[in-house]
Amino acid sequence: MKLKLNNINKSFGKLHVLHDVSFEVDSGRAMGFLGRNGSGKTTSIRCIMDIFKPDSGEILLDDQPFKPRELKVGYLPEERGMYSKEPILEQLIYFGQLRGGSKAESKKSAEEWLERFELSEYANKKLEVLSKGNQQKIQIIQAFLNDPEMIILDEPFSGLDPVNAELFKDAIRDAIKKNKLVIFSSHQMGYVEEFCDDITLIDKGDILINGSLADVKAEMSQDKYRLEAANLNREQLEQELKQIESDLNLEQNLLANEDKISLIINLSNIAPNNFLQKVIAADVQIKNFSVYLPTLTDVFLHYVKEHDLLTNGINEQDAEKARDVSF
Amino acid sequence: MRNSGLVFSFEFKSILRKKSYLATTIVLCLIVIAAVIILSFLVNKEELSEDTDSDVLFTDEDVNDILSDGGYYTATDELKDFSLLKNIKQEFADEDSLKTALSNDEILFGVVFYSTSDFAFMVNGEQNPIAGAFIEQQLLNFNRTNYFEANNIDPELITGIYNVQVNATNIDISQKGIGNFVFAMIYTVLLYMLIILYGTTVSSSVAREKDNRTMELLIANTKADYLIIGKTLAAGLAGMLQILALIVTLLLSLKFSGQDIIDLIGGFIELNATTIITMVLFGLTGYISYLFIYAALGALVSKMEDVNYAVTPVMLIFIAAYLIAIYGMGNPHSLLLKVASYFPLTSVLTMPVRTILLNISPVEIMISAAIMLASIAIFSFLAIRIYRLGSLNYGNRMKFGKTLKMILRGEDS
Numbered sequence: 001m002k003l004k005l006n007n008i009n010k011s012f013g014k015l016h017v018l019h020d021v022s023f024e025v026d027s028g029r030a031m032g033f034l035g036r037n038g039s040g041k042t043t044s045i046r047c048i049m050d051i052f053k054p055d056s057g058e059i060l061l062d063d064q065p066f067k068p069r070e071l072k073v074g075y076l077p078e079e080r081g082m083y084s085k086e087p088i089l090e091q092l093i094y095f096g097q098l099r100g101g102s103k104a105e106s107k108k109s110a111e112e113w114l115e116r117f118e119l120s121e122y123a124n125k126k127l128e129v130l131s132k133g134n135q136q137k138i139q140i141i142q143a144f145l146n147d148p149e150m151i152i153l154d155e156p157f158s159g160l161d162p163v164n165a166e167l168f169k170d171a172i173r174d175a176i177k178k179n180k181l182v183i184f185s186s187h188q189m190g191y192v193e194e195f196c197d198d199i200t201l202i203d204k205g206d207i208l209i210n211g212s213l214a215d216v217k218a219e220m221s222q223d224k225y226r227l228e229a230a231n232l233n234r235e236q237l238e239q240e241l242k243q244i245e246s247d248l249n250l251e252q253n254l255l256a257n258e259d260k261i262s263l264i265i266n267l268s269n270i271a272p273n274n275f276l277q278k279v280i281a282a283d284v285q286i287k288n289f290s291v292y293l294p295t296l297t298d299v300f301l302h303y304v305k306e307h308d309l310l311t312n313g314i315n316e317q318d319a320e321k322a323r324d325v326s327f
Numbered sequence: 328m329r330n331s332g333l334v335f336s337f338e339f340k341s342i343l344r345k346k347s348y349l350a351t352t353i354v355l356c357l358i359v360i361a362a363v364i365i366l367s368f369l370v371n372k373e374e375l376s377e378d379t380d381s382d383v384l385f386t387d388e389d390v391n392d393i394l395s396d397g398g399y400y401t402a403t404d405e406l407k408d409f410s411l412l413k414n415i416k417q418e419f420a421d422e423d424s425l426k427t428a429l430s431n432d433e434i435l436f437g438v439v440f441y442s443t444s445d446f447a448f449m450v451n452g453e454q455n456p457i458a459g460a461f462i463e464q465q466l467l468n469f470n471r472t473n474y475f476e477a478n479n480i481d482p483e484l485i486t487g488i489y490n491v492q493v494n495a496t497n498i499d500i501s502q503k504g505i506g507n508f509v510f511a512m513i514y515t516v517l518l519y520m521l522i523i524l525y526g527t528t529v530s531s532s533v534a535r536e537k538d539n540r541t542m543e544l545l546i547a548n549t550k551a552d553y554l555i556i557g558k559t560l561a562a563g564l565a566g567m568l569q570i571l572a573l574i575v576t577l578l579l580s581l582k583f584s585g586q587d588i589i590d591l592i593g594g595f596i597e598l599n600a601t602t603i604i605t606m607v608l609f610g611l612t613g614y615i616s617y618l619f620i621y622a623a624l625g626a627l628v629s630k631m632e633d634v635n636y637a638v639t640p641v642m643l644i645f646i647a648a649y650l651i652a653i654y655g656m657g658n659p660h661s662l663l664l665k666v667a668s669y670f671p672l673t674s675v676l677t678m679p680v681r682t683i684l685l686n687i688s689p690v691e692i693m694i695s696a697a698i699m700l701a702s703i704a705i706f707s708f709l710a711i712r713i714y715r716l717g718s719l720n721y722g723n724r725m726k727f728g729k730t731l732k733m734i735l736r737g738e739d740s
Contacts, residue, residue, distance in 0.1 A: 051546050075547045077544060094333065098545070
């Protein structure tokens with residue numbers, strides 16, 4: 001199963017929220033949908049769920065127009081909501097039935113999930129009597145009811161403690177194993193990195209990346225190395241490098257790094273072995289010299305900052321330079 | 328449509344489960360039972376007092392009780408055969424001694440007869456209107472009897488002449504009886520209560536789903552059309568069940584109170600097939616269309632506290648319809664009632680009132696019904712579109728006019 005968004009545009013009044021949004025998601029893989037607050041994640045998800053009608057563009061499932069209400073789609077909206085004064089099991093059955101399941105199937109599924117999330121004892125209680133965390137679990141359960149083909153989770157981890165987050169992670173892992181198509185948006189990069197094979201990054205309604213996380217990281221790490229010295233701190237190491245290698249063009253190729261002890265260098269202008277020999281010859285005691293592997297936070301910041309610069313009127317070449325210096 | 332049924336079933340069960348619904352139904356039924364008991368008691372009491380009055384006015388004991396504490400003085404011998412004097416406690420020789428005894432509280436009242444047609448009734452502060460009126464009536468009878476005897480007239484003949492009764496009934500062939508007036512009043516009040524109560528229930532229910540963010544989940548799983556239809560019909564049926572419970576309670580209460588229901592209904596209320604069809608058609612369609620409107624207005628707000636503001640305009644229109652219907656009951660031929668019976672938002676109450684009270688031409692009813700049905704189609708369509716548009720607006724309250732413009736521009740689809 002492949003879900004494809006092609007050039008989706010959506011405006012609210014004069015505010016153009018989504019600009020030609022396009023990305024793909026395959027079943028059996030989880031896609032992390034990343035973006036800053038107000039970047040267009042929830043609007044995109046609402047378009048997928050047919051809650052908002054796009055102004056233009058198309059959403060296809062296996063090259064056919066996607067009709068979410070005709071497929072079992074588990075959905076956890078960012079704005080959580082269920083009936084606080086209705087019995088839990090009853091409303092879970094109701095949501096299961098609305099999604100197309102039979103009453104018996106929905107009841108069986110709801111009871112199984114309640115047991116899995118250790119909430120069976122509350123089945124006949126009203127939602128309002130549960131703690132906030134347990135209410136969150138009930139809302140997650142409704143997204144997994146009746147074995148949906150596709151699961152869309154908007155900020156699913158917010159409000160979950162580590163124990164419940166672990167239960168939830170297991171549920172997501174199982175869904176991926178069962179070849180479900182999983183999309184989840186989150187600000188918590190750790191969770192995305194843990195599950196997602198693919199990422200889509202959206203900023204100010206523009207898609208910045210859509211693809212395999214490994215490929216994105218590989219692209220970002222190309223020709224970039226981390227260097228750490230045992231006898232010098234970061235500033236001293238930077239000074240030393242400026243003296244030993246003028247061809248290195250440190251102004252261009254020394255990349256920003258939060259780390260206070262190591263440097264990240266773009267070695268596209270020099271072979272790594274040559275560089276290493278020169279560093280050793282300068283009497284730098286190398287503690288660590290390795291291929292640079294960016295974290296998802298690095299990826300996120302890298303592309304968002306570049307996009308910020310572009311949208312603020314700086315041309316693409318300058319933005320790329322500025323991006324490299326800044327990440 | 329399967330999902331409409333699911334929404335209907337869930338919402339209906341949810342309303343029935345509410346303690347407030349059960350409590351309201353029980354309280355209303357108890358009020359009906361209490362009203363029937365009180366009415367029944369009043370009717371029985373009236374019948375009892377009518378029976379007593381018609382048989383005997385005063386017994387000998389009553390006369391003794393009324394007159395035994397009084398005294399009299401008569402200045403004329405013509406009253407020597409006036410039998411009433413025997414019942415008065417004490418005779419005085421003159422008016423002054425009677426007044427002295429009265430002022431000393433030896434007697435409670437005094438009567439001074441100046442002639443057969445002139446007497447004074449005296450009390451010392453404590454009024455005694457029964458004794459005074461009784462003596463006056465007896466003296467009048469005494470004089471009449473004497474007059475009849477003196478002129479050889481048979482008293483029964485005279486009584487017979489005066490007891491002849493003429494029964495005059497005013498009939499307006501265009502207007503039905505008083506029973507229909509009462510029936511129209513009950514119909515109007517019940518429908519008014521039903522629409523106000525369940526209209527507010529529906530709009531609150533929609534606003535609550537937005538307030539607690541359930542709406543997005545619902546819209547993601549089913550179409551807005553199915554949601555509003557299921558929700559509106561569920562509230563509609565719950566309301567009708569409550570009214571049915573009241574009617575059944577009323578009929579059972581009347582049965583157990585000993586009142587003859589057939590006489591009560593058949594004797595006073597004149598209902599024909601046209602009237603019944605009009606009541607059902609206008610009542611049902613009007614009720615449902617108002618519920619649709621209330622549901623749509625509930626979708627325009629994001630917070631529960633804003634519901635009242637949103638529904639105020641339509642509530643004012645409906646209150647106007649109610650007032651026109653009430654006014655029309657006293658003036659069923661009025662132009663205002665007639666015009667209102669063609670306007671869809673008011674005809675829900677006014678056309679049935681006209682039909683219950685007057686003999687309306689079926690053509691008039693059909694024209695109004697056609698307007699009503701066409702309006703319902705439009706109201707339902709708009710309500711569904713407003714609901715769809717409003718259901719995901721979590722910001723400030725949407726303005727009705729602006730929302731309509733968006734619908735007309737097709738921004739809701």
